[in-house]
Amino acid sequence: MNLADWLLRTARRLPDAPALMRGESTVATYWQFAERAARIAGSLRQVHGVAPGDRVGVFMANSPEYLEVLYGIWWAGAAAVPINHKLHPREAAFIVEDAGARLVFVSDGDEGLAQRVPEGTRLLTAPGAAYAALLAGDPLPEPHAMASDSLSWLFYTSGTTGRPKGVMLSVANLQAMSFAYFVDVDDVRRDDAALYAAPMSHGAGLYNFMHVMRGARHVVPESGGFDAAEIVRLAASLGSLSFFAAPTMVRRLIQHARATGYDGEGIRTIVYGGGPMYLADIEEAVSLFGPRFVQIYGQGESPMTITALSRDLVSDRSHPRWRERLGSVGTAQSCVEVRVADGDGNTLPAGESGEILVRGPSVMAGYWQNAKATAEALRDGWLWTGDVGAMDADGFLTLMDRSKDVIISGGTNIYPREVEEVLLRHPAVAEASVVGRPSAEWGEEVVAFVVAQQDAPTAEELDALCREEIARFKRPKHYRFVEELPKNNYGKVLKTELRSLLEGN
Numbered sequence: 001m002n003l004a005d006w007l008l009r010t011a012r013r014l015p016d017a018p019a020l021m022r023g024e025s026t027v028a029t030y031w032q033f034a035e036r037a038a039r040i041a042g043s044l045r046q047v048h049g050v051a052p053g054d055r056v057g058v059f060m061a062n063s064p065e066y067l068e069v070l071y072g073i074w075w076a077g078a079a080a081v082p083i084n085h086k087l088h089p090r091e092a093a094f095i096v097e098d099a100g101a102r103l104v105f106v107s108d109g110d111e112g113l114a115q116r117v118p119e120g121t122r123l124l125t126a127p128g129a130a131y132a133a134l135l136a137g138d139p140l141p142e143p144h145a146m147a148s149d150s151l152s153w154l155f156y157t158s159g160t161t162g163r164p165k166g167v168m169l170s171v172a173n174l175q176a177m178s179f180a181y182f183v184d185v186d187d188v189r190r191d192d193a194a195l196y197a198a199p200m201s202h203g204a205g206l207y208n209f210m211h212v213m214r215g216a217r218h219v220v221p222e223s224g225g226f227d228a229a230e231i232v233r234l235a236a237s238l239g240s241l242s243f244f245a246a247p248t249m250v251r252r253l254i255q256h257a258r259a260t261g262y263d264g265e266g267i268r269t270i271v272y273g274g275g276p277m278y279l280a281d282i283e284e285a286v287s288l289f290g291p292r293f294v295q296i297y298g299q300g301e302s303p304m305t306i307t308a309l310s311r312d313l314v315s316d317r318s319h320p321r322w323r324e325r326l327g328s329v330g331t332a333q334s335c336v337e338v339r340v341a342d343g344d345g346n347t348l349p350a351g352e353s354g355e356i357l358v359r360g361p362s363v364m365a366g367y368w369q370n371a372k373a374t375a376e377a378l379r380d381g382w383l384w385t386g387d388v389g390a391m392d393a394d395g396f397l398t399l400m401d402r403s404k405d406v407i408i409s410g411g412t413n414i415y416p417r418e419v420e421e422v423l424l425r426h427p428a429v430a431e432a433s434v435v436g437r438p439s440a441e442w443g444e445e446v447v448a449f450v451v452a453q454q455d456a457p458t459a460e461e462l463d464a465l466c467r468e469e470i471a472r473f474k475r476p477k478h479y480r481f482v483e484e485l486p487k488n489n490y491g492k493v494l495k496t497e498l499r500s501l502l503e504g505n
């Protein structure tokens with residue numbers, strides 16, 4: 001089936017139900033939403049020559065049009081390539097080229113991407129005149145019939161090498177993720193409203209399907225992002241809000257509640273995940289807002305679907321080990337098997353830490369045109385997550401560390417190598433190594449250790465270089481100039497030692 005079949009079915013059943021909202025204003029009913037997707041699909045096929053199986057880029061800020069574009073792409077039988085809008089155009093261009101996308105939807109102001117993408121790539125600004133022309137085209141009457149293993153969402157994540165890799169998500173992967181949500185995370189009702197407070201290119205966007213199936217509202221805040229005061233306002237006027245939030249966002253909501261006395265009224269469910277949540281924060285969040293939280297643990301390679309800690313378990317204080325459970329990421333979601341293994345893939349006894357392995361229908365088919373990385377990640381049918389954890393005798397999984405040294409700041413992954421490569425371009429930098437330091441505000445923040453050549457660079461110069469080359473959120477917040485980097489016998493930098501250097505100060 002085609003993911004857009006869910007939209008068409010809801011549009012036939014509930015044509016007048018409000019579907020897409022910008023803040024408090026409805027911008028499309030379900031019928032209009034489906035009609036727009038059908039017209040986008042028709043125009044993509046007839047005017048832009050998009051064929052089933054083609055990849056179409058989406059480098060857009062959060063907006064109601066984002067969902068129209070996604071469903072238009074699927075309706076045409078093509079695959080969407082959502083690109084984090086916070087990325088630098090240079091980084092976005094790499095993804096466009098790697099995915100072989102010849103058409104990219106962008107937001108107003110992103111036209112500069114044109115200079116960086118391969119010749120012949122077309123950019124289409126949405127909303128805008130070209131987008132209006134798309135919507136005026138002839139509709140493709142039915143979503144293109146697709147096999148369930150067809151590529152639908154090419155989800156770009158980065159590897160240890162710092163080069164983003166395209167995770168191939170099929171129709172079946174996203175179906176499994178969506179059904180698991182209903183079973184393990186939350187039910188969705190018609191009067192619910194999905195709020196897009198986190199980037200739609202990632203978890204928040206992946207979580208649209210359940211609300212489409214149920215005919216619930218999709219609300220994109222006018223700010224396009226996370227603004228606690230705005231969310232509280234929308235919760236009061238719209239009611240029954242559900243949204244995905246990185247731990248940083250939950251912390252901001254707590255700070256807002258402390259200052260205003262807000263008690264969670266109007267929010268139905270906050271699904272948190274994407275990075276470690278401090279125990280003290282979730283305890284306070286539950287005491288301020290009550291049982292409104294569910295935790296999930298997933299990764300692009302098994303989107304949103306590895307484990308979950310249910311609403312009851314997040315708020316229950318009666319179990320003797322409730323605190324340990326609250327500090328875990330919960331138990332395996334229903335459609336997957338999860339185990340902790342040693343380096344050879346042997347399952348370890350309860351309590352011992354090792355790499356987390358996942359098997360099931362939500363697991364990706366592989367990385368786009370990257371057989372080597374695919375073979376490393378998928379072995380004997382199991383996904384090797386690169387996360388290290390331990391499972392207790394009751395099946396609760398606790399994450400210990402990330403074997404890949406990924407820094408997670410504000411819920412977004414930062415791959416040290418990418419930042420290091422930029423720093424190394426400065427002629428006065430001999431060596432650079434980047435690690436994460438715990439931050440109450442962001443979860444982690446980036447710190448760079450730099451060994452200078454004779455003439456040392458200043459932190460300002462390095463910051464200016466980063467501004468030119470990478471997204472702002474990836475820039476180091478602090479620079480440490482050192483004589484040399486700690487290394488092992490093979491010359492590999494010991495990041496654990498760098499992290500412990502940061503501990504005391």
Ligand code: AMP
Nearest residue numbers: 157273274275276296297298299300387
């Ligand atoms: P991404 O592929 O961008 O979704 O990043 C996935 C990574 O984020 C995982 O491999 C984990 O390291 C981390 N992560 C996701 N969910 C959680 C969670 N609930 N708690 C701690 N870390 C998490």
